[in-house]
Amino acid sequence: MKKIVSIACLFAAAALLAGCPKKATTVEPPSAGSQVPGAGGSTSGSETGSTSTSPLGGDASAQGGGPGGGPNASVGRIIYFDFDKSDIRPEFTGVITGNAQFLAAHPNVKLKLEGNTDERGTREYNIGLGERRAQAVRRALMLQGASENQLTTVSFGAERPAVEGDDEAAWAKNRRVELVYGP
Amino acid sequence: MNKVFSVLALMGCLAFAQRSSPAEFVVEVTRGQDNAVPIAIVPFADPGLADVDVAQVVSNDLARSGRFKAMDRKDMVERPHTGANITYDDWRRLGNDYVVVGLMTAQGADRYDISFELYNVLNHQRLLGFQISANRPGLRLASHQIADMIFDKITGIRGAFATRIAYVSVSGTLPNRSYRLIVADADGENPHVVMQSNEPLMSPAWSPDGQSLAYVSFEHRLPTVYVQYLKTGERHVVSARAGVNQAPAWSPDGKKLALTLSTRDGNLDVYVMDLATDGLTRITDDPAIDTEPQWSKDGQSLYFTSDRAGGPQIYKVGLQPGDRPRRLTFQGNYNARPRISPDESQMAFVTQEEGAYRIAVMDLKGRGDVQVLTKGQFDVSPSYAPNGAMIIYASRDRGRGVLALVTPDGRVQERLASNEGEVQEPAWSPF
Numbered sequence: 001m002k003k004i005v006s007i008a009c010l011f012a013a014a015a016l017l018a019g020c021p022k023k024a025t026t027v028e029p030p031s032a033g034s035q036v037p038g039a040g041g042s043t044s045g046s047e048t049g050s051t052s053t054s055p056l057g058g059d060a061s062a063q064g065g066g067p068g069g070g071p072n073a074s075v076g077r078i079i080y081f082d083f084d085k086s087d088i089r090p091e092f093t094g095v096i097t098g099n100a101q102f103l104a105a106h107p108n109v110k111l112k113l114e115g116n117t118d119e120r121g122t123r124e125y126n127i128g129l130g131e132r133r134a135q136a137v138r139r140a141l142m143l144q145g146a147s148e149n150q151l152t153t154v155s156f157g158a159e160r161p162a163v164e165g166d167d168e169a170a171w172a173k174n175r176r177v178e179l180v181y182g183p
Numbered sequence: 184m185n186k187v188f189s190v191l192a193l194m195g196c197l198a199f200a201q202r203s204s205p206a207e208f209v210v211e212v213t214r215g216q217d218n219a220v221p222i223a224i225v226p227f228a229d230p231g232l233a234d235v236d237v238a239q240v241v242s243n244d245l246a247r248s249g250r251f252k253a254m255d256r257k258d259m260v261e262r263p264h265t266g267a268n269i270t271y272d273d274w275r276r277l278g279n280d281y282v283v284v285g286l287m288t289a290q291g292a293d294r295y296d297i298s299f300e301l302y303n304v305l306n307h308q309r310l311l312g313f314q315i316s317a318n319r320p321g322l323r324l325a326s327h328q329i330a331d332m333i334f335d336k337i338t339g340i341r342g343a344f345a346t347r348i349a350y351v352s353v354s355g356t357l358p359n360r361s362y363r364l365i366v367a368d369a370d371g372e373n374p375h376v377v378m379q380s381n382e383p384l385m386s387p388a389w390s391p392d393g394q395s396l397a398y399v400s401f402e403h404r405l406p407t408v409y410v411q412y413l414k415t416g417e418r419h420v421v422s423a424r425a426g427v428n429q430a431p432a433w434s435p436d437g438k439k440l441a442l443t444l445s446t447r448d449g450n451l452d453v454y455v456m457d458l459a460t461d462g463l464t465r466i467t468d469d470p471a472i473d474t475e476p477q478w479s480k481d482g483q484s485l486y487f488t489s490d491r492a493g494g495p496q497i498y499k500v501g502l503q504p505g506d507r508p509r510r511l512t513f514q515g516n517y518n519a520r521p522r523i524s525p526d527e528s529q530m531a532f533v534t535q536e537e538g539a540y541r542i543a544v545m546d547l548k549g550r551g552d553v554q555v556l557t558k559g560q561f562d563v564s565p566s567y568a569p570n571g572a573m574i575i576y577a578s579r580d581r582g583r584g585v586l587a588l589v590t591p592d593g594r595v596q597e598r599l600a601s602n603e604g605e606v607q608e609p610a611w612s613p614f
Binding site: 119120121122123124125127128129131132134135138152153154155156159160161162163164165166 | 356357383385386401404405406425426427429430443445448449451472474475488490495517519520533535540560561563564579582607608
């Protein structure tokens with residue numbers, strides 16, 4: 001009884017002192033959850049998220065089995081870049097030439113250029129830098145015979161590193177454009 | 184306004200495992216404020232069945248703001264529950280300026296009444312006295328609301344303890360990483376997975392009404408901007424154009440999104456999309472990288488990052504045709520990712536200093552003075568609390584992505600440790 005009285009007095013006093021009377025608020029729990037359509041947890045979302053987009057499968061493009069998979073394995077598929085740069089270093093001109101010639105010879109083959117950066121800096125600006133690198137490779141390939149409709153670019157910025165690590169050894173391996181064959 | 188949001192649980196055991204893992208952010212104050220207000224939050228009397236220690240949550244909230252020094256309860260020689268039982272001399276002797284007392288009573292099986300009072304120790308004046316009714320799952324929210332009231336009463340600033348944060352959590356090792364978009368209470372408790380993918384998730388952005396999140400998902404190995412309604416988990420595609428779809432930012436009225444798109448030759452520019460009509464307006468038209476847009480408070484301008492001058496700098500442009508961007512940052516070669524304080528008196532951004540990336544702020548009202556707030560090597564992604572009193576950002580600690588807090592004057596710095604794996608890209612909800 002005493003407690004109830006003292007709470008009531010407290011409430012009354014609060015109303016007087018506080019100036020702006022507040023009702024006792026009622027706090028409801030979060031309502032029950034629901035699934036996110038297309039999220040990784042659902043079957044379809046998970047399959048879309050986790051499998052490779054190339055219908056030939058990862059292996060085909062690595063082995064170069066069939067024109068859709070790209071040139072044979074002696075032609076490189078990755079170009080690395082200096083920090084804050086998108087120009088293609090001389091040591092990679094062979095990669096450009098090899099892939100451009102292949103594309104010129106197989107006009108129905110599509111190539112995706114995936115641009116990446118190291119982890120330093122802001123994420124969205126890094127998307128821009130990754131795109132800039134992918135575009136540099138795209139222009140170089142077109143200059144050597146690939147046609148525009150064979151090439152698409154995508155930038156992952158810093159989001160898909162090849163190597164973990166907070167040092168230059170890792171960063172150098174992450175500043176790259178990957179050439180990914182497939183539709 | 185009660186911001187209770189819905190839980191979105193994933194199907195499968197994985198979701199339950201994630202939800203049950205403890206995730207409260209452990210605060211390590213790396214640099215405290217000298218003139219923090221000493222306050223004692225006396226443990227509330229409770230019937231013993233509540234699973235939330237209300238006084239401890241309140242105490243932790245006030246301490247985490249950096250403006251209060253909360254007394255350790257083991258130093259308390261008495262534990263009053265009402266003003267009548269406070270021996271003010273004792274509390275003053277222990278160095279407190281304020282004391283909070285309270286009690287909880289059970290109302291049936293699942294409901295509690297919490298009453299609390301705030302007293303000025305020096306003049307014995309009762310500053311606050313309120314009663315809150317809460318059910319069991321609502322006890323943490325009630326605790327944050329109490330902390331909000333105390334904070335507001337003493338500092339004159341609206342409390343933001345009952346708000347939320349969104350962030351991206353990355354787990355697993357290359358090449359099998361898993362990305363989760365998580366919404367949690369502002370203290371890190373109650374994390375809920377809103378979206379999960381095996382491909383990157385980026386750039387969560389709260390709608391002004393706090394009901395939706397925009398974000399970028401690479402789940403199709405191409406970037407797509409989504410808006411997801413949190414209560415139901417329903418989402419729709421905002422932009423899945425060829426090329427870049429990035430950096431969504433809500434207009435203050437919630438009717439438009441600024442975002443970054445690219446042309447065929449990979450030129451990134453800032454656009455504004457009308458969410459009702461899907462109509463698109465191009466805002467920048469420049470061969471440079473133009474990205475990371477943020478709205479002014481009046482919805483008439485955008486701040487954004489551009490490297491049209493060589494390296495990234497921050498610009499502001501009006502949205503009327505013919506308005507030209509005006510450069511804002513001039514210190515150093517790298518200034519990016521603007522975030523505007525709620526009253527637009529200040530802009531937080533990422534600056535590069537001696538090879539390190541740090542959080543800086545610029546005074547938008549005066550002469551544009553810049554102050555670098557943090558000292559890490561990889562401090563990025565600043566986001567203001569809706570009361571402007573704290574900035575959350577992403578940092579790296581011993582090789583792991585962590586979240587951290589800093590006050591806008593740089594005086595208080597805290598690291599939030601959690602066992603969520605790598606965490607990044609925090610976004611603080613509105614009120």
